[in-house]
Amino acid sequence: MSFEFHDEAALAVSTAANTASIAAAAEGPGFDSLGVAPEILKAILHAGYPTPTDVQALAVPAALTGADLLVSAKTGSGKTAAFVWPALQRILDARLDPAKKRIKGQPQGPRVLVLAPTRELAMQVSRACMQYGHGVQGLRIAHVVGGVPYQAQLKALRGPLDMLIATPGRLLDLMGSGAAILSQVEMLVLDEADRMLDMGFIDDITTIAQAIPAQRQTLMFSATFAGNVGTLARELTRDPQRINVASHTDTHAQIEQRLHWADSLHHKHALLEQLLADRNVDQAVVFTSTQRDADELAWKLGEIGHSVAALHGGMPQGRRNRVLQGLRQRQLRVLVATDVAARGIDVPSITHVINYGLPMKAEDYVHRIGRTGRAGRTGLAITLAERRDVGMIRRIERFTTQRISAAVVPGLEPKLAPPSDKPSGERSFGRPGGKPFAGGGKPFAPGRKPGFGGPGKARGEREFGAGRDFAGKPAGPRRGGFGR
Ligand code: AMP
Numbered sequence: 001m002s003f004e005f006h007d008e009a010a011l012a013v014s015t016a017a018n019t020a021s022i023a024a025a026a027e028g029p030g031f032d033s034l035g036v037a038p039e040i041l042k043a044i045l046h047a048g049y050p051t052p053t054d055v056q057a058l059a060v061p062a063a064l065t066g067a068d069l070l071v072s073a074k075t076g077s078g079k080t081a082a083f084v085w086p087a088l089q090r091i092l093d094a095r096l097d098p099a100k101k102r103i104k105g106q107p108q109g110p111r112v113l114v115l116a117p118t119r120e121l122a123m124q125v126s127r128a129c130m131q132y133g134h135g136v137q138g139l140r141i142a143h144v145v146g147g148v149p150y151q152a153q154l155k156a157l158r159g160p161l162d163m164l165i166a167t168p169g170r171l172l173d174l175m176g177s178g179a180a181i182l183s184q185v186e187m188l189v190l191d192e193a194d195r196m197l198d199m200g201f202i203d204d205i206t207t208i209a210q211a212i213p214a215q216r217q218t219l220m221f222s223a224t225f226a227g228n229v230g231t232l233a234r235e236l237t238r239d240p241q242r243i244n245v246a247s248h249t250d251t252h253a254q255i256e257q258r259l260h261w262a263d264s265l266h267h268k269h270a271l272l273e274q275l276l277a278d279r280n281v282d283q284a285v286v287f288t289s290t291q292r293d294a295d296e297l298a299w300k301l302g303e304i305g306h307s308v309a310a311l312h313g314g315m316p317q318g319r320r321n322r323v324l325q326g327l328r329q330r331q332l333r334v335l336v337a338t339d340v341a342a343r344g345i346d347v348p349s350i351t352h353v354i355n356y357g358l359p360m361k362a363e364d365y366v367h368r369i370g371r372t373g374r375a376g377r378t379g380l381a382i383t384l385a386e387r388r389d390v391g392m393i394r395r396i397e398r399f400t401t402q403r404i405s406a407a408v409v410p411g412l413e414p415k416l417a418p419p420s421d422k423p424s425g426e427r428s429f430g431r432p433g434g435k436p437f438a439g440g441g442k443p444f445a446p447g448r449k450p451g452f453g454g455p456g457k458a459r460g461e462r463e464f465g466a467g468r469d470f471a472g473k474p475a476g477p478r479r480g481g482f483g484r
Contacts, residue, residue: 006177008117011397012024012299013127023058023306029051030051030052030129030423031044031049031051031052034052034056034057034060034061034064034085035060035061035064035089036060036064036085036088036089037088037089037092037094037138039131039135039136040085040089040092040132040135040136041095042082042087042135043131043133043134043135044085044132045320046134047131047132049078050320050376052078052080052116053077053078053080053082054073054077054245055071055073055082055243055245056081056082056085057079058243058245059071059079059082059083059086059219059243060082060086062083062088062241062243063082063083063217063219064086064089066217067217067220067239067240067241067455068217068218068219068220068237068238068239068240068241069218069219069220069237069240069241069242069243070222070225070233070237070240070241070242070243071219071220071221071222071242071243071244071245072221072222072223072225072243072244072245073221073243073245073369073378074223074245074252074366075367075370076373076374076375077151077245078369079191079221080124080125080128080191080484081128081132081278082182083114083191083219083221083425084125084128084129084132084133085132086187086219087112087114087129087163087187087189088129088132088133088139090111090112090186090187090217091111091112091133091136091139091162091163092136094186096113097139102160107181107183107184107414108160108161108184109157109161109164109180109181109182109183109184109185110142110161110162110163110164110182110184110185111162111163111185111186111187112162112163112164112185112186112187113163113164113165113182113185113187113188113189113208113212114163114164114165114166114189114191114343115166115167115168115171115188115190115191115196115199115205115208115342115357116165116166116167116191116192116196117167117191117192117195117196117199117201118167118195118313118340118343118344119145119146119147119148119167119317119320120252120320120324120343120344120345121191121343121344122165122166122167122190122344123143123145123165123321123344124143124344124345124346125143125165125344126143126165128139128180129141129163129452133163134296136162138159139162139163140159140161140163140165141161141162141163141164141165141420142156142157142160142161142165142181143164143165143166143318144156144157144165144167144170144171144174145166145167145170146162146167146317147170147316147317147320148317150173150174153170153174153179154174154179156180157174157181157335158181158304159180164180166180166451168196168201168204168208169201169204170297170369171204171208171396172204172207172208173209175207176209179349182208182211182212183212183213183441184213184341185216186213186215186216187211187213187216187217187218187219188209188212188216188217188218188219188236189218189219189220190205190218190219190220190221190222190236191221192221192222192223192343193205193220193221193229193232193233194222194223194224194229195221195343197228197229197232199340201288202228202232205232205236206235209235209236218237218238218240220232220233220234220237220240221234222296223363223366225242239471252366252369252373252402253303254372254373254376254377254378254379254385255369255372255373255378255379255380255381255404255421256378256379256380256381256404257369257382257383257404257405258380258381258383258404258407259382259383259385259393259404259405259406259407259421259454260382260383260384260385260406260407260409261385261386261387261406261414261416261418262384262385262386262414263386263387263414263415263416264386265386265392265410267414268356268384270412271384271409271412272286272354272356272384273304274412275352275353275354275407275409276301276306276354277370280351281333281351281352282331282333282349282350282351282352283327283332283333283334283335283336283347283349283350283351283352283372284333284334284350284351284353284354285334285335285336285337285345285350285352285353285368285372285378286301286334286336286337286343286353286354286356287336287337287338287342287353287355287356287357287359288336288337288338288356288357289337289338289358289359289360290338290357291312291313291314291338292358293356294310294311294312294336294338295310295312297310297336297356298310298334298336301334301336306333306334307331307332307334308321308332308334308335308336309323309326309327309332309334309336310335310336310337311324311336311337311338311342312337312338312340313322313338313340317475324345325334326389327347328347330349336356339360339364339367339368341361342367342368342371343367343406345371346374348370348374348375348377349372350371350372350374350379351372352372352378352379352380352382353368353369353371353372353379353380353381353382353385354380354381354383354384355381355382355383355385356384357369357387358383358389358392358393359392362392362395362396362398362399362400363399365383365396365399365400366399366400368381369381382407383396383404387416387419390419406418412424
C-alpha cells in the first residue's frame, strides 16, 4: 500500500474547505442526508440528537464512499458514531451482496474490526454499536478485551460475527490460538490510534493488520497524525482523506477550566473536600497520578461520606465494569480514576473533573477534561496544583495554547505567593483574591477536622481499596476518622 503524504500540514484538508463543510453541517443537513439505511437512521433519531456533529457530517459520507480516512476529532465530539454508522451500513450492504453470502460450515468472522486502546473504550464502542445497530436484524457483535476470562470470548468468536471490537493485546492472543478469524474483515477502525501507540501496541496493530485482507477500508481516529502515528497511517491506509475537526488547541468552550494553587498536600485535600461539597457537583471524576493514590483517595472520600469508587487499570475487569455501571446509574457521585482507566468514560452527567494529581503528559489533561462537557452540555474542569507542579501546568498551557485561569475558594486561599515562572507578558495568576469559587461553603479552619491523609504516612505506603470500592459494597455515607 502506498500513498503520498509528507507531513501533518500536507495531509490536512484545506482549512477553508473544512470550514465550509462544517458550516454547512451546522446549518442543518440532518441525519437523513448522511446516506445511511433507514434501520440505522431510526436508531440515530431515537437517540434524540438535534443534528449530526461536525465529525459525523464530514466523516460519515466520506466513509460511505469506501475511502480510507484519517480523522482527528476530540473526545465527546460524537466520533464513535462517525465510524459506527458507516460500519453498520457496510454490514447491511454486505448482506445484500451475493458474492459475500455466508456459507454454512465456512468461517464467518467479523466484517468490521474496531481496535481501541483500553477495555473501557472498547466496551463503550461496543455499547454504541448495540445502540445504533438496534434495528439491524440479527446483528452480531462481540468484544474481546484483556483482564477477563477467555471462555466467553472464545464462545463469542465461534459464532458468526458482524463486528468485533477489541483491544490489540487480547485479540493477538486469540489470533495466536486460531480463535479469531480476520479473513473476512472489510473495514478496520483504529480508535484513538495515538493512544494505542503510546501504550506500545504498534507491533500488535501491525500484526493484526497483516492478517486482514489488503482490500479493506481503514479508518483511523487520532488526535495527531504526526510522528509514529503518521508512519503507521502510511502503512495501513491507501490514499486516505484527512478530516481534522478539532485539535488539542481546541478552545473546549463548553468546559470551563480553573486552577487552584495549593500550599501543601494538606491544603489540596481541604480544597478537594470543599469542591466536592458543592451542590452543583452532579457527578465528578477526580484524577490521581497513580493507581495507589486512586485507591487511597477513594477510601478517604468514602470515609467522609461520599459515594465514591476508584477506577484504575490494576483492578480486575469485572470490578471496573461494575464501577462504571454504578457511575452511569448514578449510584456513585465521585469516581477517583487514573488516566488509562478513564479513557472512554462517556457519562453525560459528569459535571466536574478535578485534577487532584497532575497527568504525566500534557495531552492526558485534554483527555481528562473531556470527561465533562459531553453531549452538548457544559462542564467544569478544576486543577489542584502545588508550586512544584508549575512546570507541568505550563506544559499543559503550551499544549492547549490556553491559559488556565486561577481561582480561589473563599477561606482556603493559598498563603504562599503564586509561582513566578510565567510566560513573558502574561499577568501573574493564582493570587489571593482571584476569581472566587462559586460553590461557597465552609471556611477553612485547620483544626476543623483532622483532614484526610493526615501526617506520617508516606505516599503509597499501603494499598487501600480492597473491599472498599463501590463494586464490593455500595459506598453509603460513612462516618469515621480521617487517615485511619
Ligand atoms: P464520542 O466519545 O466522541 O463518541 O462522544 C460521544 C457522545 O456524544 C455520546 O454521549 C453520544 O451519545 C453523543 N453524541 C453522538 N452523536 C451526537 C449528536 N449528533 N449530537 C449530540 N450528541 C451526540
